[in-house]
Amino acid sequence: MTSELEETGLKLILIGNSLVGKSCLLHQFCDSEFDQEIGTTIGVDFRFSSVNIGGKTIKLQIWDTAGQERFRTITSTYYRSADGILLVYSITSKESFDQIHHWYNEIKKNAPKSVATVLVGNKKDLISERVIKTEQAEELAKELNLPFMEVSAKTGENVQVAFETLGKLATEGNKPQTEDDIVLSDNEQQKKKKCC
Template structure:
């Protein structure tokens, strides 16, 4: 396994209820613009982008999953090879916030145990429509042991920072896995020498 993440890249998945703004977040991150005409994702869509992490360019393959109930079994199969997950709700939708526990359980059930995950509250710009206080989001993030950010796909506020935070966590996790593999390989070599 190479420690050169420029070659390896990261698979990032966006999950959460339908209409929380996953596609708009992806569009804002990749194209630095907001498109209010983006339709609901059917099944899964993905885009490529890159981001700097600790002075290195890291390639990201970002998967936008459908939030509708009928697609949940399809999209859960994409969790298995994920390096990072952005778990997203809308500050305007109490239901999307309450469903975070369901999505978090799906991550625990289907994703690698080492997957980096960040909780995002989208639509921060819609202050007058807020139904989920920042404190509730932070409390849930603390309970789940996740980093937390409020973002706005419309204004771009904290969008790059969210992907940056997730990419940093995921590369750190991959470095740790790589070190464990090297340690196991060294132990295997030592055992072989002892047995000969």
């Protein structure tokens, strides 16, 4: 018998400042490729995919929101029915990292209390351009009580893991996690996933 979650799926959204690579993360997750020519999202875009969680295939409806100030009112309405949120910043942008508190407050103001949220530092491959140390982000994640990982939309490193982690948390109703509940590995093999 198919569960209701398998039938209806999960609504996930990506939020964060403009140019942190949200669209590239989504493209990497759905198509297993990097496209640096992806333009800036205007308003909201979405894709479909699926993940295997606990032996069940869960459909994902993933919304990519614009990070520009002029679209924030529009995109905040999409928080209301979200099951999970990837809160994205770029490790190469202090401004995007400094805005995490703003985005987190938007989540608290607009999203359901049970929404699962994962903090994601993108552009891990740009080592020489890094301005946000991993330790800084780990400290912020601890302060906000969020799981955290660094990913690379370009190489695909940890992209699948980020979406799977968010999906798992969302299916569990965002139960409080301890450090031992989620194990993240930088060496996790990336599996090819196709969007439907």
